[in-house]
Amino acid sequence: MARIMTQLDILSKDAMGAGASSVNVVDHKGEIIAKAIESCLVDWGIQNLLTVTFDNATGNDARRISDWKGVIMENNFLHVKCNAHILNLIVKEGLSEQNKSISRVRNVVKYVLSSCARTTYFKAYVDKVKLDTRGLLSLDVEMRWNSIYLMLNTAVKFEKAFSRMYIDDHKYFKYFLDSCGKIEHPSSEDWRDVNVFLKFLEIFYQTTLKFSSTLHVTSNTFFHELFNLQSIIVNYSKCDDFLLTGMAKKMKGKFDKYWGDFDVMNMLLLLVAVVLDPRFKMKYVKFIFKNYYNFVERCSKSIKVTDTLTSLYNHYKKSIVGTSCETIGDQTDAVSEVSAMYTSDVWQSQWDKFLEKENNNIDNKPDLDKYLEDDVEKIKYFNILTWWKASFERYPVVSRIARDMLAIPTSIVASESVFSTSDRIFYCYRSSLSPKTAEALVCSQQWLRQHLHNVRLKIFYKKFKILK
Incomplete structure (x- = not known):
């Protein structure tokens, strides 16, 4: 019996503690795998789904869950193929x-x-x-x-x-x-x-x-x-x-x-993830395209990336009610008009009003435009998740897109290796082990790892108490 291992990018807050799961499947046909994925999602109570990362076999298809109510972007970007598997090929x-x-x-x-x-x-x-x-x-x-x-x-x-x-x-x-x-x-x-x-x-x-x-x-x-x-x-x-x-x-x-x-590959989302890295943005994508493609190809690919990002932005903006950037402009206009009534210097008041309007025009820009127009970050030691957390107020909609794009795993190797232990335990010189002996080896290995983990935790807590 084969096992299906998937990394799911979940947009539901309730799913944060759902954990990983495995489902036995009889073969690797796309329909069987789709049923297994659907079974896991139902079991976890997950509805909002952006992508599913699994291997690159052409038979793998998750269209079975494409008609879910909570799907994002009509599941246009549902299947992200495991790039470590492709590299292996x-x-x-x-x-x-x-x-x-x-x-x-x-x-x-x-x-x-x-x-x-x-x-x-x-x-x-x-x-x-x-x-x-x-x-x-x-x-x-x-x-x-x-x-x-x-x-x-x-x-x-x-x-x-x-x-x-x-x-x-x-x-x-x-x-x-x-x-x-x-x-x-x-x-x-x-x-x-x-x-x-x-x-x-x-x-x-x-x-x-x-x-x-x-x-x-x-x-x-x-x-x-x-x-x-x-x-x-x-x-x-x-x-x-x-x-x-x-x-x-x-x-x-x-x-x-x-x-x-x-x-052929669903790689546009991964290109969007590069744009959402404040150290690179769209400038880096165009720079890369310029070095690898001719003028027509790089223009076409750049437009695809921009259109994808814009579609995501429009989708997320509709789903967000009452963003802070929508009301700032009206409030500042009202303040500037009131202050102008009590200003003795007419030219000064008009100049102040002009500056207020200019600032309002900047603030009223979509935060996607502001993000793309701002300078790229030049930080040596950079934590992208911390940066987006700190930039939430300036880019309220884009930060939500970044939160979900940066959660996409590009490989399922890490989860797959948890279950793929047979080839590491059994080979031609160990194939004569009895089932009981093999089971004892696997269980002992797992017990020793857990015991070592518990010992490390105890040492950590002791040091923490001393420091405290």
Whole structure:
């Protein structure tokens, strides 16, 4: 049975304490997933829904909930696709021709980790070749490229130990000799290739961590990472190293397929999130478009972003009753007229009245126009949520849009990993564990984590009391 994990951007205050949930589904068809999402929303009592973030399969469709009464913008932006999944497809496409080198390195790691005796014996060779490293070998999950990166990144540090073991250890040598060529030991060329594209993959690994972060806002940083990756892929596709050039060209094909067209992907909201970052605004979006698109394309894309933001503003303005900026102008006009009656200097009174009207014209502007016209913030250490909280009075409507746009998660990896423990517990060398033993391992791990968490809380409270 599969599980569906979704990150929901909820606009209902009652949903703040709803928590995460999982629903068993029989398959990954769009209709089944839509029913599961609807079931969760009904169970939580949620009506106001802006977006749902889940993977990018074309069959995934949430139209079942598009006719809800409390939907926002008629669910035009309902489906936000998991960008970490797309990045996974892009990187795996680039690695597809390097499977031989990766498989050979994976084989030696599997051999060492297959038993405690082999692991102990391998450590002796690490000491023998005098490797100064504290890292430990880790086996990857082949369906997740970032775990492949971590495995390779650790394994290359022990290249000398593997080579020495291949020369001195008869059993280790015989293991690869008896395979009749099916299992090959990594050659010096394999290690060289792994080292070359590890430097390339590290950029994508760091991007994956940023997409799946849970400790800070991700929606306003997505396009910075996106265009940075585009530049890197284009540059590597033109470099002298044929290995990196081949990888980059294959990646570029996948990149253009998933991220090349705004109409295919629901990325306009994520562009709006960039505009709602006061350090960048619409100026940054136009700057990026200018560097990547021709005149016609960048004008078209800029208009789409502006129209989307304007539509959101009009929708939110209708839903907000009695904003503070709507009554300021009338009050100040009345004050200026009264003060003019008791002014001895006629010219001075008229000048004051003129200034009052000018100020009123500024205050009566839509706060979206004021926000876009104001200078961008130049702050080194910046907390975007704190900034919008402090700017609520100046931009009452836009701040509500920002509150919801910045809550959009760009990835479901963080929630999905909570349930995807099977590949990390069971692999070919552990597949013989009995169900009772496997259950004991999982439950013990969870208990130890909770126990450690409770211990840390007790230490924190003790320190807090002392400080207090």
